[in-house]
Amino acid sequence: MEDIHVSKRHPRAESIRIRERLTGHIETKVLALAGLIAHGRGEAFDYILGEETTPSAKTAITAAAATLLLAEHPVLSVNGNVAALCAEEFVELSEATGAKLEVNLFHRLPGREEAIEAVLREAGAGEVLGVDGSATARIKEIFSDRRTVDPRGIFVADVVFVPLEDGDRTEGLVRMGKKVVTVDLNPMSRTAQFADVTIVDNVVRAMPLLVSEAERLKASSGEELKRILDAYDNARVLSESMETMLKRLGKLSERGVYLEPSEG
Ligand code: ATP
Numbered sequence: 001m002e003d004i005h006v007s008k009r010h011p012r013a014e015s016i017r018i019r020e021r022l023t024g025h026i027e028t029k030v031l032a033l034a035g036l037i038a039h040g041r042g043e044a045f046d047y048i049l050g051e052e053t054t055p056s057a058k059t060a061i062t063a064a065a066a067t068l069l070l071a072e073h074p075v076l077s078v079n080g081n082v083a084a085l086c087a088e089e090f091v092e093l094s095e096a097t098g099a100k101l102e103v104n105l106f107h108r109l110p111g112r113e114e115a116i117e118a119v120l121r122e123a124g125a126g127e128v129l130g131v132d133g134s135a136t137a138r139i140k141e142i143f144s145d146r147r148t149v150d151p152r153g154i155f156v157a158d159v160v161f162v163p164l165e166d167g168d169r170t171e172g173l174v175r176m177g178k179k180v181v182t183v184d185l186n187p188m189s190r191t192a193q194f195a196d197v198t199i200v201d202n203v204v205r206a207m208p209l210l211v212s213e214a215e216r217l218k219a220s221s222g223e224e225l226k227r228i229l230d231a232y233d234n235a236r237v238l239s240e241s242m243e244t245m246l247k248r249l250g251k252l253s254e255r256g257v258y259l260e261p262s263e264g
C-alpha cells in the first residue's frame, strides 16, 4: 500500500498517514469498520496526551517487557488494528520473548483471520495460532459469542499481551487468572483499568520501544526482572498519564485560542 502525500508541515501528518494505512486495510479485510472507530477513540486521547511517549509509559514498557520475559506461556494477541499498524514489531517481540502469536478477533468475519495471518506471515511470523478453525476453546468467563480462543495459546497462557482490547474480554482474561499487559491510549477504558501493566501510549510509538526493551532485558536474571515488577505500580502509571493530560489541557485552557494560522 502506498502512502498518500501529506505535507510535512501538516500538524497531524503522521496521524493522517496512519489513517491511510488503516483505511487501506478495510479492503484487505484485515480491519473491520469498527476498528476505524476504535482507532478514532484512541486518537482523541493521543491529541490530549500530546502525541508523545511519556516517562510513565516508558516505565510501563519496562514492566511489560519484564512480565513477558518472566512468563512461562506468554501469548501476544493480534487483532486487525495491531496487524495493520505494527505486524513487524509483533513478530520481533515474539522472537525476543518466546511468546506465541495468536489471532484473536472481536469480529470473526469471513476472510478476516486469513487476511491477518497473511499480514503476519509477510512480517516474518512462523507459527500463528487462532486461525484455520483452531480457536476452539471457549472462555466461560466471557459472556458473549466473541470468546473463542486457541487451546494451545490464550487458553493456557499465564501472560497475555492484548493491546487495543475490549474491556469485557480483558475482564474475562483477568477472571481466568491471567496476567494482562496492554497498550491503550485511554487510561479510563476498562482494559486500561483491569490490566496488570497498562502502557498509555499510541501502539505505533510503543511497540518499537517494547521490542528494544525486551531485547535489552533478555539477558537479565529472573531476580532482576522480578525486582522491576515489585517496584512497578500500575495505578501510579495510570494516575500519571491522567495527570499529563490534565496539565496539558490546564495550560492550554489558560489561553483558549493558542494556535495561529500559518503564513501563505
Ligand atoms: P473498554 O471496552 O476497554 O472499556 P472502549 O469500549 O472505550 O474500552 P474499545 O473500542 O473497546 O474501547 O477498545 C479500543 C481501545 O483501544 C480504546 O480504549 C482506544 O482508546 C484504544 N486505541 C485505539 N487506537 C489506539 C492506538 N493506535 N494506540 C493505542 N490505543 C488505541
Ligand code: MG
Pocket: 165, 166, 167, 168
Ligand atoms: Mg469496549
